[in-house]
Amino acid sequence: MLAQEWLPASTSSLLRSCLTSGHYQNQTCADTTKLRRAGSTLRFRGVEEGVKEYMAWLEDKEVVIKSPPISHAKKNSA
Numbered sequence: 001m002l003a004q005e006w007l008p009a010s011t012s013s014l015l016r017s018c019l020t021s022g023h024y025q026n027q028t029c030a031d032t033t034k035l036r037r038a039g040s041t042l043r044f045r046g047v048e049e050g051v052k053e054y055m056a057w058l059e060d061k062e063v064v065i066k067s068p069p070i071s072h073a074k075k076n077s078a
Helices: 013-020 033-037 047-061
Strands: none
Touching: none
């Protein structure tokens, strides 16, 4: 499923760009053996579920995500 199909309309352009441009690692596999042996029963979220939940949390908190400032300073050439 393409990211833009499930991202809420309120998703910031910065987050949307990261998720749709291939700059976001959405297939992470972790060895949770030690975690489970220690008794953890945590359920990990997939990217789709996690982003939806995070965006709902941000909206609830009325958080505004802004893009970082772009530097227009010219680099010195040696």
